[in-house]
Amino acid sequence: MKHPTDNAIQSYLHDPGSPERAPIMDHLKNCPDCRKQLLLYERLKELVVSSSFNSAPDNFETAVMARIRSRLQQRRVTDIVMTATAMIGFVFIGLIIFLTPQLKHAAAEYLMDAWQYAGKLITITGDPSDAAVVLVFGVGLMVLFGLVDRIAIGRLRSATSSGN
C-alpha cells in the first residue's frame, strides 16, 4: 500500500471535498497511520492556540494612546518650528539683500531685467501669451519647490515618529 505524501495529506486537509482528493480519502479510510497524521495536522491548530500567550499588559491601550498624543504634539511642534524657521529664513535673506548695497542693486537689476524681458516679449511678439508662458513657468517652479518641500517635511516627520 503506497502512502500519500505529507503534502498530499495537508492538501486534503485544506480541501477535503475536491474530487482530486478522492484517492487520498479512500486511502485514509483504510490506513490508520495516515489517518493519525491527518488528525495530528488537524490538532496542530488547537495545540498552537492553547499554547499562545496573553497578548498585552493591562495598561497597553493607555500607553498606545499616550504615544499617539505625544506624536501629535510632536508633529504640531515640528510644524510650528518649520514654519517659524522658514519665516525667519525669508526675513533674514531679505535683510541681507536690503542691508548689502551690492546685493540690493543686483537683486533690483535682476528683477528689473526680468520685468523688462517680459515686457519686451509682449511688445516684440505683440502676443501676451509669451509673457504668460514665463509666468506659468515661474508658477510651475514654485509648485515644484513646494512639492519638494512637502516631501522633505513628510520624510522628516516620519523619521521623527519612527525614532520613538
Add this chain to the structure above:
Amino acid sequence: MSIMGMGVTEQDRAIIGRILSGETDAFRYLVAKYKGLAFHVVRSMIADSSEHEDLAQDILARVFESLPTFRFRCGLATWISRIGYNTCLNQLRRVKSRPHETMKYRAEGYRVDDITPNSGGNSTPVESQTPYSVICRKELDVAVRDSIKKLPAHYRLVVTLYYLESFSIADIALSLGIPKGTIKSDLFRARAKLKDDLLQKFTIEDLL
C-alpha cells in the same frame, strides 16, 4: 482574540469615521481589538522579548497615523498586519546595522518564563482537569511554544497569522506581499516542521 482577516465590520467603519473626524480617543477601541494581532506579529518576528511591547505600541501608533490612507480594499486586520510586518522588518534592518545589538537578539530569543499562559476561551478550563493533566497540558504548551520558537521567523509569522488570527492564505499573502502559492507551501513546510519537532518529544497518541 482571533480576528478574521477579510472585511471591515460596520462597527470598525464607524470607529474609523469618528477617528478621521478628529475623535482621537475612539482609536482606543481599535487598540483593544487589534492589540493581540500586533503582539502576535511582533512575537513571530522579533526574538528580543524586551522589545515586544514597544514595537506593538509603535505598530498601533503607525496604524493611527496611516488611517487616512486606508482605502477599505482589504480587511482592517490584513492591513494592520502589513503595517506590523513592515515595522518589524524596519526594526530588524536597524538592528542588523548595529552588530552588537544583533548579537543580543540572537542570544536572547524567546524567554518562556516571561510569558503568561493564555487565559482565553480556547483552552480547557483548569478547574475541570486533574493536577496531572494540568501538568501534562503545561508541558505540552511549553513544548509547542518551543517548537514554534524553533521555526524560521517567516514560517513562525505564517503559522501565527493562520492559526492564531484565523487569516486565510490569501489574507497572509496580501499582508506579507508574497504570492499565495508561496504562502501555501510555506505553511505546509512550517506545519510539517512543527509536527516533526513535536513527534521527537511526544508520541503521536500523546499529541492527539
